[in-house]
Amino acid sequence: MMPLPNVTGALHMGHAMDNVMQDLLIRWHRMLGHDSLWQPGTDHAGIATQAVVEKRLFELEHKTRHDIGREALVRKIWDWKDEYESRIVAQQQRMGCSCDWDRHRFTLDAVCASAVREAFFRLFKDGLIYRGVRLVNWDCLLQTAVSDDEIVYENVQGHFWHLRYPVVDPKPGEPTHVVVATTRPETMLGDTAVACHPDPRGALEGNEERKALLPLLEKLRDMAKDGRKVMLPLMERPIPLILDEWAKPELGSGCVKITPGHDPNDYGVYERHKDRIGVINILNQDGTLNENAGPYKGLPVMQARKAVLKDLEARGLIELVEDREIPIGHSDRSKTPIEPYLSKQWFVHMGDVEGGVAMGRGTDKEFHTAGLAQAAMDAVGGTWCSASGLRLTFHPDHERYAGIYLSWLKEKRDWCISRQLWWGHRIPIWSASLEAGRMSRFTEAVKSLPESTYHYRVVEDEVQLCLRNEGAEKSAESLLNEFGLERSPDVLDTWFSSALWPFSTLGWPDPAGAKVREGQTPLHDALDRYYPGSCLVTGRDIITLWVARMVMMGLYCLGDMPFHDSFIHANILDGKGERMSKSKGNGIDPVDIIEQYGTDALRYVLCEMQTGTQDIRLPVQAVSPFTGKLVDLAHAKHGRSIFTYLCPETGNEFDVLGTLQDVPRAKLISDRFEVGRAFCTKLWNASRFAFMNLGDYAYAPVSPDALREEDRWILSRLAATVRTVTESLKGYNPSAAIGAAREFFWSDLCDWYIELVRPRFKDSREAPAAKTVLSFALDQTLRMLHPAVPFITEELWEKLNAQAPVRGLEVPLPKSELLIKASWPQKLERFEDRSIEAEFGRLQEVVRVIRDVRAKYQVSPKTQLKAVLRSRGESLAALTKLQRHILSQAGLSAVLIGDAPVPPRLSATAVAGETEVFVEGVLDPEKERKRLDKQLAQVRSNIQLSERKLSDPRFTEKAPTAIVETERRRLTDSKSQLAALEEQLKQLA
């Protein structure tokens, strides 16, 4: 399942990472022959989208949603959705996402809507959805409840006011005032009590500093026991002193004002003292004060605060004002401060339930659990697994991500699912307050509805009727009218529908009857075939909001996991380490990268960056609209605003958000993607070379003995690479996979094999085997790279098919016209050959040493040199065998190899492992001495290290023998190197 992007706006690099990781996996699995579905879609994103559209409506037309009404606003949001959904799909398609596009879904599609309806119905019937009066987080601008997850805390410079509440009729020896402190003084208008601790002495045990307060607190405790009151100033309302442990003697004055209507903790206090104190709501939905605020009615919160303070000041009731940094919850969407607000909302019961909860009721996977949250907790780690044997594993660091998941779930806090919005799935509840007679007539009449299409609950005098689907709505029409039942105007939290995404998209609860859009693939067996799914790919910020809820709802509705793997990829940060986002002006549109560097370059680099749990810093550059050059935003100077920068060359100002009319817009990109472009170019050119040389290649089986050393070497390297790439993908490590493929392709195939094999193409006896191996290696390379860089590999595949239609070694490989449908490389273990790789390692070492001599002496590559190699053991054998390659790769006209050859008198010398290299005819004693000195220093320090180790009996006794052996060998090698170098230095002198 694709993590459905919000239709709030276009995709940025974070989404690109998410989508590319999914495409990498889906293409790989497709090549492995797995039955694969990648279900694409978009999310209506309730509050987020409505907020964006409302904001624009106000900016452009100076209207609020109330000015234009529900229908008109919803129409505008649909327009917005259409625009951005098509833009998102276009972005994803340009990124090469190989989704099942004919199954694209939107969370408000009919298919999804029926799942939402069904899930809601079941939860309601099971008593897991209820309506309650609760203190919720209220967004005064959008005028809706928001969940805890939609709040961001920001530290704001504020004050801490200490207020004095007069005691009603103080007796002698009693305080005349009680001091309470608050950061929100206006809430005092809604105070219904002042609390102090029932046992201040116990609470202050061991707290010497605060002991002085004890007499006062004990006095207040006694007064509270006595039922005494204080006078709430301004409102002139007597309110009781109560005893509650919420009052912390170690803080402030030790007493606390209780405002149950506007503080979650105080609401808790209210619930414990319902018999004595009440709840007063002083706010209107728009954040102004209501009639309960008396003279302050109509004022917005901040103005009311000033007025209240002024009046308290005038009465001398402010004891102290402290400056203080206060974390204030802001609505993530409107960015305005959240007000705790008492209102009726719908909740999903997350905690344990008496008698437990039946999960997947009616399916063959049905099981029982203590509660919804508990079921989701059990699904990760532990011994639980579903009836089909599944549980959830996070990748690449299960413990870490499971920790985040669990720490959130274990709170088991009820989930507020109602939103006072117009954009979303409307809650399928019809309700009315009925007096007793009508209520009993209703309960009779409702029985006429088709059984199992409805469920109702009576709470006090209110009936709450849930209708299962649109059919049920039709049959209930007259009943609804008769009793005046009205549908809730609220819509569901957007996460409610996304929690169902893994099966709502597949037609649950009725795949056969599911109404898909015109031209889309009908669902039929889709649910059986693709649920449970296998893997969910997402970022870690979504683990709680979405992953946990999908698990919960999947288990509840179908009795099984929506997926068993969750791949958590890195977040993309900018050059300063800040999260990338459009609104911050550091967001990169993947399409801009694609235009600059190409899709495959984008994908290649994203894969390379996805290493593990490490977030990725992606330095962002603007393309200067004046010079076309890149300007690094981490170091550029700002212009007039934080979204404008100065072009360092021209000094002109440009804008990265594109909101300022008079300032030119600059595109944002990152030169980090150059690597990807270079890789693709190299791949293209190397393939071109192969095509040129394959010429009239026709496949003929090649027996292993027809292979030359370099053929066996490259096949061995290829075999190891296929293994590494496959294992890395299995372990959700794209970086390791692409790294291994790159290393093979570039460093082995291009830098060595192609160079070694080049001469053979001109030799008719040598050419066939070389062509067979080259075409095979290229074939396998393209397959391995395809999931990461699909476009260029597909193009090259077509050309390869034209040039060498049949490829293979001992047997021909099955043909595939398209690479996307070709199979993943088979294991090539039979070619893994450590000894040939070791031999080539020695060859490469020697060649490098000779090239180094050339570089140091600035000998032109055209100049052919002569060399003498003094070697022994395996090195001697390998070098002798590979002599022709030494000649061609080091640019030698002659080479003499032996265990005791006579070194030329005047020669540059070097040591490569067990081999001494003498390059004839080039010698500058000064330079030579420097080179040898440097090598000597290295060898000496190695010897010192080894000797120190070996002379320590603790090492030789305690370390594993293999390690000690290696160390001994290292020392012998180093010593013979030392001797050789010293000998060479002596020759110079």
Place this chain on the structure above:
RNA sequence: GCCCAGUUGGCGCAGUGGUAGCGCGCUCCCUUGACAUGGGAGAGGUCGUAGGUUCAAAUCCUACACUGGGCACCA
């Protein structure tokens, strides 16, 4: 406040007990028919700090510092 990560060459990152790697950037050399968006060679790191465990620590443990994240709370 609690918890979890990260800290490795100028930059971005690998490396989880046995003498530090990759890519970019940098320096030098090279336009030889795949490729200068390239090739060859090279310089550059006492692995955040301080202790500890171990024959041996970038790697394990403890503390601290900084950065990021999660959770809770904030009269």
